[in-house]
Amino acid sequence: MATPAMDMIKPLITLLAIVNPLAIVPFFIHYTQGCTDLQRKRTAWVSAFSAFVVIAVSALLGLQLLSFFGISIASFQVGGGMLLLISSLSMLNAEPAESKTNKDEIRATEVKASLGASIAVVPLTIPLLTGPATMSTVVIFADRTQHVWELAILVGYGVVIGLATGVTFSLAEPIARVLGKTGINVMTRLMGLILAALAVEVMADGLGTLFPVLHRAA
Secondary structure, three states, X not given: OOOHHHHHHHHHHHHHHHHOHHHHHHHHHHHOOOOOHHHHHHHHHHHHHHHHHHHXXXXXXXXXXXXXXXXXXXXXXXXXXXXXXXXXXXXXXXXXXXXXXXXXXXXXXXXXXXXXXXXXXXXXXXXXXXXXXXXXXXXXXXXXXXXXXXXXXXXXXXXXXXXXXXXXXXXXXXXXXXHHHHHHHHHHHHHHHHHHHHHHHHXXXXXXXXXXXXXXXX
């Protein structure tokens, strides 16, 4: 049985598995080719801050939005768990969890980048780093918090994710040289396996609440 401390670490592990900035390194290098070092660094840290904002807003306002639309947290857990499971399957195929960018979007982004437009928020932060799977995960864990300090820790994990993203993107080229495509793929698949297990647990909690007979059967 998990201790409270382990339960508090679980959101961070889940978010690291979903966001997984290592898997986005090739995209970052591709989108920022031709940029100066200063532009590349600025893009990295704007993406990092944007990722933090997405996580913080989801943690602080996500439950209120569910309440506004009349969606139960159990239903959201089942839907969010399915979304996490789909994301984990993408990662097991060595693809980013949140990547839904098609070839036309990539070409459009390249044109924006060539014109000097910032690509830090779209598509680097949304949808590549933080998309529906990330947002739903944060909302699910926000519902499990019982004290303000626990919610503050969840928001703090957004800071950790942001810092990890900023550092990873800032060191994108050395990381790509050291790990290579194979190393990044292996890391992505490992994160996908962890995420799949967590997705099943989230779905099981939601189904157990919706159908109490499942808890009795267990």
